[in-house]
Amino acid sequence: MNNGHTKRRALWIAQTAMLIALMVTAQIFTQPYGQFVTGSTVNFILVMACILVGVSSGITVGAISPIIAYMITGRPIFPVLIPFVITGNAALAIVVHFIFAKAYVRTWDFSYVRAVLAVIVGSVAKFLVLWVGIVQVALLFIPNIMPPQVEALSHMFSWPQLVTALIGSTLAMVVAPRLVKAIKTR
Numbered sequence: 001m002n003n004g005h006t007k008r009r010a011l012w013i014a015q016t017a018m019l020i021a022l023m024v025t026a027q028i029f030t031q032p033y034g035q036f037v038t039g040s041t042v043n044f045i046l047v048m049a050c051i052l053v054g055v056s057s058g059i060t061v062g063a064i065s066p067i068i069a070y071m072i073t074g075r076p077i078f079p080v081l082i083p084f085v086i087t088g089n090a091a092l093a094i095v096v097h098f099i100f101a102k103a104y105v106r107t108w109d110f111s112y113v114r115a116v117l118a119v120i121v122g123s124v125a126k127f128l129v130l131w132v133g134i135v136q137v138a139l140l141f142i143p144n145i146m147p148p149q150v151e152a153l154s155h156m157f158s159w160p161q162l163v164t165a166l167i168g169s170t171l172a173m174v175v176a177p178r179l180v181k182a183i184k185t186r
Helices: 003-033 035-052 055-073 079-107 112-141 147-156 160-184
Strands: none
Touching: 003 035, 035 055, 035 079, 035 112, 035 160, 055 079, 079 112, 079 147, 079 160, 112 147, 112 160, 147 160
């Protein structure tokens, strides 16, 4: 293994670990403020990881996030829902990567059209994965789930997911270019 690859791999691990730590901290401190604050913050960090470190970092952060959320908050109540959340996060990261981040990192030229398209398509993709996977499928197969739980989880994994993905990814599109510019001028 060459030295350059080893340094890049170590940098990726360090940056991804820092983003995971930031995600854990954000989930702990925003939990009292509800789904819209926590979800928007989680999506912000997820998209920032994708833009600044790469799609593999975004997917990793997005995979670890719901596991840590479950360990911290016990939500979602049913661990069987976690793979759907991981898949929704991955959908957002992959769409942002292919529509926006891949071209942005190559040229460092910010495209408003690509940014808006990535925010909308990525947020809708995440929402659809969660809504179809959890609300339309998974909740039907959880044994002994009570109707109030179905109602609460159906709400939690419906339109609020779209809103928090839109807010978080929009904020990331505003912050990322400024952060990149600050890093490059340093």
